[in-house]
Amino acid sequence: MKKLLSISLALLMGLTAVGCSNSTPSNSASPAPAEGGEGKVLNVWTWNTEFWGFLGKYYADEVVDEYTLKKGDVTIKRTTYPSDDGAYQNALDEALLNQATAADDDKIDLFLAEADYIVKYTNSDATMDVKSIGVTDFSNTYQYTVQAASDAKGTVKGVSFQCCPAALIYRRSIAQDVIGTDDPAAVQAAVADWDKFNQVAADAKDKGYYMIATTNATYRVYSNNTTSPWVKDNKLSIDPNIEKWMDQSEEFVKNGYTAYTSNIWGDEATSEMFGSGKTMCYFGPAWYFNFSMTNAQDKEKGCFGDWAICQGPQPFFWGGTWMLAATGTDNPEMVADIMNTFINNEEVCEGLVKNEAQFSNNQKINNKYASDPTFGNEFLGGQNDTAIFAELAKNIKFQNVTQYDQLCNEGLQKYFTEFLDGEVATREDAINNFKDFIKNKYPSITVE
Amino acid sequence: MSVKKVSGNKSVSYARYGYLFILPFFVVYAIFTLYPQMLTIYNSFFEYYRDGLTIVGPNFVGMKNYVALFTKNSSGYIPLFKFLGNTVWLWLLGAVPQFVIAMMLAIFFTSTRLNIRGQQFFKTVIYMPNLIMASAFSMLFFALFSQVGPINQLLVEMGVIDKAFNFLGVRVTVQSLIALMNFLMWFGNTTILLMAGIQGIDESLFESARLDGSNATQVFFNITMPLLMPIFIYVLITSMIGGIQMFDVPQVLTNGIGTPNNTSMTLIMYLNNFLGTSKNYGMAGAVSVLLFIITAILSTFVFKTINKK
Known part of the structure; x- marks a missing residue:
């Protein structure tokens, strides 16, 4: 037995040695093909699978498994952390701070970031100038997507594969019942401002429906139309428009216009998206209804095709996923190639619009479909959403953003919800709880 | 077993083998417990955190973190x-029924x-519930008791x-x-430990008590306890x-904010808030040190008072 063991061990060692001697010369002997300096592993960091899905479908040669793709002889690996409570940011920060000492194959090459915190990364040395690696043509992208990915000096650090003007997404059948029509133009006229919106909410209540699934559903509309940032000169301030959201939420709960007060991603709010749901309105960009409204798209319980979009009471945009090039990447060419593919490769951008119901970051392609009378989105009952988004995209201004926005937005909603649920006595108490939360999370911010 | 006897003063000390055998524990303890503990105390006197990707400190600030607390x-x-x-x-709510039932x-x-x-x-x-990870258990309850979860559905359907x-x-x-979760997870463990304790009591004591005509209550208070x-x-x-270190169950169940109105926020969740986002080693260190002191005092207090009788 011992003998057998030692023989097999010896054999194993021999094999390993052969393996080494085989691979070493072949690497050094055949000097660099086109991308010879490139690493064999491309690490992509994400907080969900939206972009990863497109990367597998439109860029990679082969989808190996849920976490691995192949492009040529390069393996693309995904690392994912959930976004909630800043978990993704925390993990990413840790990894980026250790980037310099990480082995080449463990280095982050490309990571995704959201509007809520992208400035943290663009304004640091952790990201690099993408023009220097060959992403130079921004002629077709939307201006705000470039601005958002640029640092204070205007150096572009990444690109977005989508443009995210957002709209009011409504259930056609309920609108038919409440407003008497499901025509987007007529519905828009009925909800053109917040006063009208609230009036429709009252009508919906009378007919046994809810205007919104949760009070947090309208949050982004208000928070995207603020006139001041969350944090200025290290001081936390609550914008008047956020106060308006609180007013509306309080009123909606009091009058029973909302189904829940919960988190928009939670089971409560999303259960209203099923066909049996009684909620008329949701708010969001293209990614919201094609990636986050999966309950509505459910073949059996959903209500595919019973939806439509219009601008809603106030124009806004929400999120967007940017790809940023990590400093220290050993695959700069592939990083640039991916970025170029998703903004300038017309075939890919057309695929995103046509097959994925995305609103791409290529104006030329978007406009082509926007003006195509035969083009329509099945989920929206054949409505041409691209035409509406192309119009809404003109309003987008990337302003009043700070690196603290994610936790400020999440925190305010969580703590204000406690007040709406009646467990916190006054609005001031809820705001104080929120301030304490921010103070604990960010020692550099002063709250009064 | 024979005890080796060596004549004269030159006795062979076997004690050193004993030290050798317990050495691994002390080495591991020193590296993984003692050193981090000292580091925590040290850090608690510093301003040391992250603001985004910028590291602030460490700057010596004396007792400032403690004052802030x-x-x-x-x-x-x-x-x-x-x-x-x-x-x-929260500990009492779970522990009292846990000890009574156990x-x-x-x-x-x-x-x-x-x-x-x-x-x-x-x-x-x-004992089974103890095998499930606390966070998974908490997640399960989170789903069970959500407004669209099975418990609510059941209660509504039953009227x-x-x-x-x-x-x-x-x-x-x-x-x-x-x-409830803490109770479910720990009552089995407590039961088994107490059983071991009771089984260690000489059976003849129970027997003689019964022969003397004492009832179950008397046996419990005068012999078992x-x-x-x-x-x-x-x-x-x-x-x-x-209990002092309670964290995962409330953290997961309340999304980390101790809903509602911070009434389920435990000390460790508070500590975690300092660490998660800004890696605030100074403040977190100060909380840990106080936690250490509190735990030490409580343990001594309980030990002393119960042992007195």
């Missing part, structure tokens, strides 16, 4: 005291008069309530759920230390 927050209370109160309250079960299972069959089976079953109840948004239910005391104190103290 005892300063009232925007809501007008000292967070440390409130969260300590929460922690103790003690009852331990007595039933060890009683030679009852002689319950299938003990092995019951012991396994009651107990006419509209889904927000279990996870109301103080009483949130705290009860946390206590006094003789079980050392084990009972041990179980109580470990439970208390575990």
Whole structure:
């Protein structure tokens, strides 16, 4: 037995040695093909699978498994952390701070970031100038997507594969019942401002429906139309428009216009998206209804095709996923190639619009479909959403953003919800709880 | 066994082998426990955190972190005291039923008069919840008790309530759920430890008590309890230390913010808030040091008072 063991061990060692001697010369002997300096592993960091899905479908040669793709002889690996409570940011920060000492194959090459915190990364040395690696043509992208990915000096650090003007997404059948029509133009006229919106909410209540699934559903509309940032000169301030959201939420709960007060991603709010749901309105960009409204798209319980979009009471945009090039990447060419593919490769951008119901970051392609009378989105009952988004995209201004926005937005909603649920006595108490939360999370911010 | 005797003064000391054998523990303890503990105390005197990708500090600030901990927050209370109160309250809610039930079960299972069959089976079953990871258990309850979860559906369908109840948004239910989970997870463990303790008591004592005509209550208070005391104190103290460190169950159930109105925020959740985003080693260190002191005082106090009798 011992003998057998030692023989097999010896054999194993021999094999390993052969393996080494085989691979070493072949690497050094055949000097660099086109991308010879490139690493064999491309690490992509994400907080969900939206972009990863497109990367597998439109860029990679082969989808190996849920976490691995192949492009040529390069393996693309995904690392994912959930976004909630800043978990993704925390993990990413840790990894980026250790980037310099990480082995080449463990280095982050490309990571995704959201509007809520992208400035943290663009304004640091952790990201690099993408023009220097060959992403130079921004002629077709939307201006705000470039601005958002640029640092204070205007150096572009990444690109977005989508443009995210957002709209009011409504259930056609309920609108038919409440407003008497499901025509987007007529519905828009009925909800053109917040006063009208609230009036429709009252009508919906009378007919046994809810205007919104949760009070947090309208949050982004208000928070995207603020006139001041969350944090200025290290001081936390609550914008008047956020106060308006609180007013509306309080009123909606009091009058029973909302189904829940919960988190928009939670089971409560999303259960209203099923066909049996009684909620008329949701708010969001293209990614919201094609990636986050999966309950509505459910073949059996959903209500595919019973939806439509219009601008809603106030124009806004929400999120967007940017790809940023990590400093220290050993695959700069592939990083640039991916970025170029998703903004300038017309075939890919057309695929995103046509097959994925995305609103791409290529104006030329978007406009082509926007003006195509035969083009329509099945989920929206054949409505041409691209035409509406192309119009809404003109309003987008990337302003009043700070690196603290994610936790400020999440925190305010969580703590204000406690007040709406009646467990916190006054609005001031809820705001104080929120301030304490921010103070604990960010020692550099002063709250009064 | 023969004891080796060596004549004269030149006795061979076997003690050094003993030291050798316990050395691994001390090495591991020093590296993984003592050193980090010292580092924590050291860090608690520094301003040391991250602002985004920028590292601030470490700058020596003396007692500033401790002063900050005892300063009232925007809501007008000292967070440390409130969260300590929460922690103790949540622990008591779970621990009192846990000890009562565990003690009852331990007595039933060890009683030679009852002689319950299938003990092995019951012991396994009651211990089972402890095998599930606390966070997974909490996640399960989160899904079960959500407004669209099965519990609400069941209650509505049975006509107990006419509209889904927000279990996870109301103080009483949130705290009860946390206590229930802690109870479920730990009563099996306590039962088994107490059983071991009771089985260690000489059976003849019970027998003679019964022959003298004492009833079950008398046996419990005059024989079982006094003789079980050392084990009972041990179980109580470990439970208390575990309770002070309560974290995963409320953290997951309340999305990390101790809903509602910070009434389920425990000390460790408070500590975690400093660490998660900004890696605030200074403040977190100060909380840890205070936690260490509190735990030490509590343990000594309980040990002293119970041991006196």
